[in-house]
Structures are given as structure tokens and as C-alpha cells.
Amino acid sequence: MAELSKYQPHRVTLETRDDGTMLYRSGYDMGDSVRRTGDWLHLWAKEAPERVFLAERSGAGWREERYGAVLDKVRAIAEALLARGLNAETPILILSGNGVDHGLLSLAGQYAGIPTVPVAEQYSLIHGAHGRLRHAIELIRPKMAYIVDADQYGEALALDAFEGIDIVASRTHGRPGVTAFDDLLRGDRGVDVDGAFDALRPESVVKILMTSGSTSAPKGVMTTHGMMCANQAMIADALPFLKARPPVIVDWLPWNHVFGGSHNFNMMLANGGALYIDEGKPVKGLFERTVENLRLKTGTLSFNVPVGFGLLLKALEGDAGLRQRYFEDLDMIFYAGASLPQDIWDGLQAMAREVRGDVPLMTSSWGLTETAPATMIQHEPTERSGVVGVPMTGVTLKLVPDDEMRCEVRVRGPNVMPGYFRNIEKTQEAFDEEGFFLTGDAMRFVDRNDPARGMRFDGRISEDFKLSTGTWVRAAQLRLDMLTCLAPLAAELVITGADRDEIGVMVFPNLAELEAEGFDMAEADGALSDALLLGEIRRRLAARDREVSGSSSRVARAIVLAEPASMAESEMTAKGNLNYRRILERRKALLDRLYAAEDAAVVRI
Incomplete structure (x- = not known):
């Protein structure tokens, strides 16, 4: 503790x-930094070879890979990759989500100096998102692609874009032309893997992370050994308890994003910790798996996005045993992606005090894919959410x-x-x-x-805009305020008003909440039209209007969208972020209705 x-x-x-x-x-x-991620692997394979590093669910328990065995497997895979002619100019595309084999392949690429490029699994599994997959293939020009299951990814593999790319799968299902991941584990003793590792430099590019593409086509962020190694030294400077004992996390955050794949993954590797992969997610139908996993294993650190902590708080309220297990050994609660609502912050604090008499460090940080990512962090205790620190x-x-x-x-x-x-x-x-x-x-x-x-x-x-009066609107902060105002009716929303007289909001509703509250789902040309729902939104906007002053923060109209944001239409990224420009462009007719003189589906105050 x-x-x-x-x-x-x-x-x-x-x-x-x-x-x-x-x-x-x-x-x-800044403290000392290793030169290559493989240096961490060698350290812990020597000092704690039997300690668990990576684990994933297998039946009723876990498949656990320990540091000593991980080093042996990483070296064998690196040999196999080099023997197949891969090098710094022939990246490996990773299509599947988090998994032990995914982790081993990534580390092997880093060990041999072969860049790996993890992309969102939705690009392969959602038919309408195949355009994003094609873009990644055309940009990266990989020589190899990895998938966990050849049948599950069969539709994506049928794309002509994969012609000439070697496909490796953990489960091949006998598909012709697909190499079994186990074949890579056999290695190739004729390859000088030590020479390849010794040739690595801090500036060696060993990972390419795709940006979300919320404002333009996704770009590939070149990530070096030096960036990742320095970032972990910086984190340890701020959080010295990471060195006091090996950290443990049960984590779902996707490895194609820098937070899960570089920040959290490398935090475990740098400090001799254990990463238990949670295949659940903070969405209906999958969060139950997260709760099941936490009943089997809890960590010393807890990472999540605000909606995940909201769901977790509700689960802990109804399960005293899980509440005890979750808090009793916890050093840190870390939220990212957005500000944690203060009521969730307060609820977690109160539970921690009830279970153990004190509160673990509750914190956040700030950074981007381009900064590996952590650049600012709140590393001393605070009582309020929303601070990203120093x-x-x-x-x-x-x-x-x-x-x-x-x-x-x-x-x-x-x-x-x-x-x-x-x-x-x-x-x-x-x-x-x-x-x-x-x-x-x-x-x-x-x-x-x-x-x-x-x-x-x-x-x-770039999200700020001016009203026709010349008044600046700080859209990002206003969006957070409106999400609070309309919770839990609104799942997401878009602030509007550029070059118009008033601020408006286009609401993506929380359909499950609307159904639970008995609102009518009837729509009129793409907008929900239930009078009771619109009346409730009007009441909330009017109440807020009495508390704010100035046209820069007054939201005067709203429309509730019937169609969810579409990844296939580039309205939403794989990360779940909205592409505001694309939404306003694709739904221009609804935007025009929002500002029309009369429309029964538009709320006005």
C-alpha cells in the first residue's frame, strides 16, 4: 500500500x-534511462526469471508468461523474423488486439530492430472500416501481418491489399498460406540475433503508432527506443513507488494506442511488473468480463477512462468482497482520455477510506502519441479531478x-x-x-x-470557433460542461455555432438510458422527436442558462440525433473520439435544421 x-x-x-x-x-x-527496451527484459529475466510478466485468460484461469521464458521466446521470434529477411525497412502490421502473442511479437520486433505497427482491430473486423485498414497498408507497406485468429479475420485477409504480405496467425485453422505463430517460436540458430540487438541505438525506430485520424488521415508516429525508455525514466522520477515493488495491472487499454501499448505495457516491463490482459471493455456486454477478471486478479495500479471508472464504481458498490480486493493493495488510480467526473472521484475516495483508511494516489497526466506519451503528470495528492499536473x-x-x-x-x-x-x-x-x-x-x-x-x-x-458576433467559443471545455448538464441522456455531443448567432449542440443519445427511462425512440428525418425527451433537455438547458453569462457559454438550441456516429463514414475513430468536422459535413441537413426558424425536433431556449 x-x-x-x-x-x-x-x-x-x-x-x-x-x-x-x-x-x-x-x-x-531526469534519472538514468536504459538505451533499449530489451535491456529491461534482460534485467528482469536475470533477476526474477519466474516472475509473471504477461498473462491472458485461458479457460477458468490465466496463461502466464514469466520473464525468463519471455526473453527466450522473444529471442527465438527475433531470429525467425531476421531469417525471413525482415529489417528496419520492412515493418510488421499487427491487426489483432491485446494478447500474449501480440506482446511477444512486439518485443521481438524491438529486439531485432524491426518496427511493429499495431492498428485498431476494428479496422479489420468492421466491414465499413476497411478503408482505414487499406490506408495503413498503403502507408506502412508491411512485409508481414499478424492476426490472432485466421477465421475471425478472414474477411479482411481477402482484401487485395494483402497480396504479397506474409500472414502469421496464432490460430491458423489450416488456412493455406498462413504461417503458424508457433513456427516463429522455433527460431533460427543460424541468425546472429545478438549482433542485431547490439546494433540498436536509442534513435532506432521500433514502433509506428497510427494517429486517430480525428482531424485528418491517420499519420504514422515513428517511435524510438530512446523515446519509450526516456519516458519510463521520467515516470519513475515522478512516481518512485513504482521502484519500491513490482507493479501489477489488470488492463484492457488497447495496445494500438500509446497509453495502453507504450505507457502501461512499458511501465510493467521497466519495473519488473505484471500485465494481466483484460479482454473486457467499459461497454455494455463486455464490462461484465472485466468484473469477472478482477474477481480473479487485482492490481497495485488501476488505469481506465472515466466511463470505465464509472462502471467500476457501480460494480464495487454492489460487491463488498470485490471492493475489499480492489482497494486493499492499490497504490494508484489513474484516469485518462477525459476529466474524471467529480462524483466518481469522490465515490472512489470514500470507498478507499472505508476499506483501508486512506486513499491511493488519484491522478492523471497529459501527453500525445507523438510524445511517447507522458509529458505532464499530477504526482502529488490532490482533492480535485481535472488537473494534469506539472x-x-x-x-x-x-x-x-x-x-x-x-x-x-x-x-x-x-x-x-x-x-x-x-x-x-x-x-x-x-x-x-x-x-x-x-x-x-x-x-x-x-x-x-x-x-x-x-x-x-x-x-x-483547432476546436475553438467564433460566433457571427466575433465572440470566441472554447468548444472543448463547453463540451465537457454540456456532457455534465445532459448526463446520462447524452453519450456524446458536438458543439455548433461557427459563424452563427448562437451556440447549439447536436446530441448523440445514450440509447440504453433513454429506453430505460421510457422515452419514445420515434424520429423525424434523422432526429429524435419525443416531446418528453425534448422537454427534459429544454428544462436542463434553461436551468443552466440561469447560471451562466455571456454568449460564449450560453447554449440556446439542441437536436438529438437518431443515428449513432459511424466509424465507416469516418465520423468516429477507433479510439472512440468524434471527428467533429466530418459529422458537421455529413449531417449538414441536421445542422441546418438546428438553426432553422421552426422545427419540432429542435429544442430552443
């Missing part, structure tokens, strides 16, 4: 230039004032990418004249007079 003495108190420096730009840094020096060791944040309180954030440090894969133009656009990465994110200080209290995320600069 973590003690407050194990947490580093915030210490920062803030330098203000003549032009108002600020340089924000940690007051601590700069991590080794990085410099350039804060460019956007108004009196808000700043655009730029980053320079050893965790920042060298560039986008095969895209020189986008790479050049991504950095300023001093070499700072342009994140496009905005922040505000919690207390401008005390920078050690950290910063709050304040949206994407």
Missing part, C-alpha cells in the same frame, strides 16, 4: 521571455499565451518523436523554429501565482 512519503512533491521552474512566452520545467533532474523531468514546455489565462502548449524533450512516417511535409509542420512539437492543445494554470500547482487541460486550439 502506497504512503504519501513515496510521492514526489511538485517542484517546477517557470521562465518568462520578453514576448510573454513561458518555459515551464520540472525542478528535478512538467515531467527532462522536458521543456513552451507556453504561448492565447489570452490572459490560456496557453498553447509546445513540447521539447527526449520523449518527442523524430517525425511522421513517410510524411516529410507533416513532420515539418509539426515543429516550430526552436524544435518544439506543436501539440495544438491549450492549458490553464490552476493558480497563475503558483505554477507548482500545475495546469488544467483547456481543449484543442
Whole structure:
């Protein structure tokens, strides 16, 4: 159980230039970093060969892979890949989600200097998302692709885009032309795998992560050994309890995203910890599997998105035994992806105190795929959600004032990418004249007079817009406010009003909640029209209107969309984020209705 003495108190420096730009840094020096991820694997295979590193469900229990065996398997797979002619110029595309074999293959690629490219499994499993899969194949030009099950991925493999690509599967089902993953485990002793490993440098690119594509076509972020290794040193500087004992997580966060695949995966590897793969997800029908897994195994750290913690809180309220197991050995509760609603934060805190008398570190951080990812972190206890903290060791944040309180954030440090894969133009656009990465994110200080209290995320600069009056609307923060106002009726929403007189909102409803509350699902040309539902939304908007002032935050109209956001139509990314521009473009008729003089499906206040 973590003690407050194990947490580093915030210490920062803030330098203000003549032009108002600020340089924000940690007051601590960065600790030592290994050069390659394989160095961690060698360390723990020597010091704790029988300790579990990776595990996945198998029947009623777990398939557990221990550090010593993992190193042997990684070296064998690396030999097999090199023997097949793969190298730094022939990436491996990984189509399947999290799994032990997926992890072994990724580590083998890193060991041999062969980049792996994990993509969202939805690109292969959803027919309408095959366009995203084709884009990835055309950009990456892989020589090999991995899938967990040849039958499950059969439709995707039939695409002509896979011609000339070697297919490897954990379960081949006898499909012709598909190599069994077990064949890679046989290795090839004629290959100098030690020479390949010794040739690796911190700047060696060993992973390419696809961006979500919420604002443009997905780009490939070149990720190096040095980026990932430095980032774990930075995290350990902020969270010294990671070195006090090997961490354990039961985690579902997908490895094709940097949070699950680099931050969490490497945190376990760097600190000799164990990653138990949770095949559940925080959605109806799959979260039950997460609860089942937590009854079998709980961790010392808990990572999730806000909706996941909301579901978990409800599950813990109804299960005293699970509540005891979940909290009793927990060092940290870590949310990401969005701000954790304060009522969920308070509920988890209260439960922790009831079970053990104190509260584990409840925190979040900030970063991007391009920053490996962690760049800021709240590493001392706080009582409020929504703070992303202070700069991590080794990085410099350039804060460019956007108004009196808000700043655009730029980053320079050893965790920042060298560039986008095969895209020189986008790479050049991504950095300023001093070499700072342009994140496009905005922040505000919690207390401008005390920078050690950290910063709050304040949206994407590109999401802001002006009303026809010239008034700026900070859409990202307003979206969070409206999600709270309309919870739990709204699953997601889009803020509208660019070049119009008033702010509006297009609501993607929580259909399960509407059905449970007995609202009518009748629609009128793509919009829900139930008078009781619209009346409830009107009541909430009117109540909020009495509490806010100014046209920049007053939401005057709303429409409830009947059709969910479509991944096939690029309205939603595999990460679950909305592509606002695409939604407004594809649903222009509904947007025009929202601002029409009269429409029975539109709420006005």
C-alpha cells in the first residue's frame, strides 16, 4: 500500500521571455534511462526469471508468461523474423488486439530492430472500416501481418491489399498460406540475433503508432527506443513507488494506442511488473468480463477512462468482497482520455477510506502519441479531478499565451518523436523554429501565482470557433460542461455555432438510458422527436442558462440525433473520439435544421 512519503512533491521552474512566452520545467533532474527496451527484459529475466510478466485468460484461469521464458521466446521470434529477411525497412502490421502473442511479437520486433505497427482491430473486423485498414497498408507497406485468429479475420485477409504480405496467425485453422505463430517460436540458430540487438541505438525506430485520424488521415508516429525508455525514466522520477515493488495491472487499454501499448505495457516491463490482459471493455456486454477478471486478479495500479471508472464504481458498490480486493493493495488510480467526473472521484475516495483508511494516489497526466506519451503528470495528492499536473523531468514546455489565462502548449524533450512516417511535409509542420512539437492543445494554470500547482487541460486550439458576433467559443471545455448538464441522456455531443448567432449542440443519445427511462425512440428525418425527451433537455438547458453569462457559454438550441456516429463514414475513430468536422459535413441537413426558424425536433431556449 502506497504512503504519501513515496510521492514526489511538485517542484517546477517557470521562465518568462520578453514576448510573454513561458518555459515551464520540472525542478528535478531526469534519472538514468536504459538505451533499449530489451535491456529491461534482460534485467528482469536475470533477476526474477519466474516472475509473471504477461498473462491472458485461458479457460477458468490465466496463461502466464514469466520473464525468463519471455526473453527466450522473444529471442527465438527475433531470429525467425531476421531469417525471413525482415529489417528496419520492412515493418510488421499487427491487426489483432491485446494478447500474449501480440506482446511477444512486439518485443521481438524491438529486439531485432524491426518496427511493429499495431492498428485498431476494428479496422479489420468492421466491414465499413476497411478503408482505414487499406490506408495503413498503403502507408506502412508491411512485409508481414499478424492476426490472432485466421477465421475471425478472414474477411479482411481477402482484401487485395494483402497480396504479397506474409500472414502469421496464432490460430491458423489450416488456412493455406498462413504461417503458424508457433513456427516463429522455433527460431533460427543460424541468425546472429545478438549482433542485431547490439546494433540498436536509442534513435532506432521500433514502433509506428497510427494517429486517430480525428482531424485528418491517420499519420504514422515513428517511435524510438530512446523515446519509450526516456519516458519510463521520467515516470519513475515522478512516481518512485513504482521502484519500491513490482507493479501489477489488470488492463484492457488497447495496445494500438500509446497509453495502453507504450505507457502501461512499458511501465510493467521497466519495473519488473505484471500485465494481466483484460479482454473486457467499459461497454455494455463486455464490462461484465472485466468484473469477472478482477474477481480473479487485482492490481497495485488501476488505469481506465472515466466511463470505465464509472462502471467500476457501480460494480464495487454492489460487491463488498470485490471492493475489499480492489482497494486493499492499490497504490494508484489513474484516469485518462477525459476529466474524471467529480462524483466518481469522490465515490472512489470514500470507498478507499472505508476499506483501508486512506486513499491511493488519484491522478492523471497529459501527453500525445507523438510524445511517447507522458509529458505532464499530477504526482502529488490532490482533492480535485481535472488537473494534469506539472512538467515531467527532462522536458521543456513552451507556453504561448492565447489570452490572459490560456496557453498553447509546445513540447521539447527526449520523449518527442523524430517525425511522421513517410510524411516529410507533416513532420515539418509539426515543429516550430526552436524544435518544439506543436501539440495544438491549450492549458490553464490552476493558480497563475503558483505554477507548482500545475495546469488544467483547456481543449484543442483547432476546436475553438467564433460566433457571427466575433465572440470566441472554447468548444472543448463547453463540451465537457454540456456532457455534465445532459448526463446520462447524452453519450456524446458536438458543439455548433461557427459563424452563427448562437451556440447549439447536436446530441448523440445514450440509447440504453433513454429506453430505460421510457422515452419514445420515434424520429423525424434523422432526429429524435419525443416531446418528453425534448422537454427534459429544454428544462436542463434553461436551468443552466440561469447560471451562466455571456454568449460564449450560453447554449440556446439542441437536436438529438437518431443515428449513432459511424466509424465507416469516418465520423468516429477507433479510439472512440468524434471527428467533429466530418459529422458537421455529413449531417449538414441536421445542422441546418438546428438553426432553422421552426422545427419540432429542435429544442430552443
